[in-house]
Amino acid sequence: MSELAITVLQFGLLLLLWILILSIIAAQGRDMMVSKRARTRAPRNDAPASAPEAESTPATVHHSGKTPRPRPRRLVISEGPLVGTEIELGSIPIMLGRAQECTVVLDDDYSSGKHARLFPQGSRWFLEDLGSTNGTWLGDEQLTRASTVEPGDRIRIGKTVLELRT
Numbered sequence: 001m002s003e004l005a006i007t008v009l010q011f012g013l014l015l016l017l018w019i020l021i022l023s024i025i026a027a028q029g030r031d032m033m034v035s036k037r038a039r040t041r042a043p044r045n046d047a048p049a050s051a052p053e054a055e056s057t058p059a060t061v062h063h064s065g066k067t068p069r070p071r072p073r074r075l076v077i078s079e080g081p082l083v084g085t086e087i088e089l090g091s092i093p094i095m096l097g098r099a100q101e102c103t104v105v106l107d108d109d110y111s112s113g114k115h116a117r118l119f120p121q122g123s124r125w126f127l128e129d130l131g132s133t134n135g136t137w138l139g140d141e142q143l144t145r146a147s148t149v150e151p152g153d154r155i156r157i158g159k160t161v162l163e164l165r166t
Contacts, residue, residue, distance in 0.1 A: 070151065070166040071123050071166070072089055072125060072149075072151045072164035072165060072166055073088065073089055073165070073166055074086050074087060074088055074089055074164075074165050075087040075089060075094065075104070075118065075162055075163070075164055075165075076162065076163050076164075076165050077104075077160060077161070077162050078154075078161050078162065078163055079159070079160065079161035080106070080108060080158070080159045080160030080161060081106075081107045081108060081159070081160065082104075082106070082107065082160065085104075087103070087104060089120070089125070089164070091120060093117050093118065093119035093120070094117070094118040094119070095114060095116075095117055096111070096115050096116045096117070096118065096157060096162075097111055097112055097113050097114045097115035097116070097130075097132075097157075098111050098112065098113050098115070099113040099114055102114065102115075104162075106157060106158065106160050108157065108158040108159050108160050109158065110134045110157070110158025110159060111132070111134070111157050111158045111160065112130070112131075112132040112133050112134070114130050115129070115130060115132045115136065115157050116128060116129050116130055116132065116136040116143075116155075116157060117130055118149065118155075124148055124149075125148070125149045125164060126146045126147065126148055126149065127143065127146065127147055127149045127155060128143065128145070128146035128147075129143045129144075132157075134157075134158060136155070136156070136157055137154075137155070137156040137157075138153060138154075138155055139153060139154055149164055150164070151163075151164045151165055151166050152164070152165070
């Protein structure tokens with residue numbers, strides 16, 4: 001092999017090494033931005049510190065005179081393998097995931113066994129991720145703690161999209 005060919009091969013390998021290093025740095029930068037957005041997310045409402053026993057309280061007019069927001073009555077799957085499925089909401093938490101003991105068993109490779117939990121507190125519903133591998137998304141934001149879910153908000157677990165409806 002000529003000396004020129006060896007030199008070209010060395011420069012090619014060096015170029016490939018730098019491309020790899022820069023792609024790793026770019027990927028870590030994207031991960032840091034996603035993490036930063038999740039941490040700085042403005043709280044939607046005060047989420048409960050722990051998972052209390054669910055209460056079933058109808059929406060009422062508050063002392064401020066504001067009209068109450070409608071209480072969601074059903075959970076609808078709008079995208080994914082179970083599209084069209086509806087679950088009536090009561091006063092008990094709803095477990096979402098691939099495990100057979102979940103309330104909603106998701107036939108989705110991107111969901112964990114016990115992926116997320118949707119639970120009522122007063123007249124509101126909260127969603128929390130249960131340490132899933134691929135995360136739970138509320139709108140465009142990945143959940144890092146329990147958050148309030150309003151009717152019409154899109155909940156995404158893998159390829160499945162769910163919504164609370166009145």
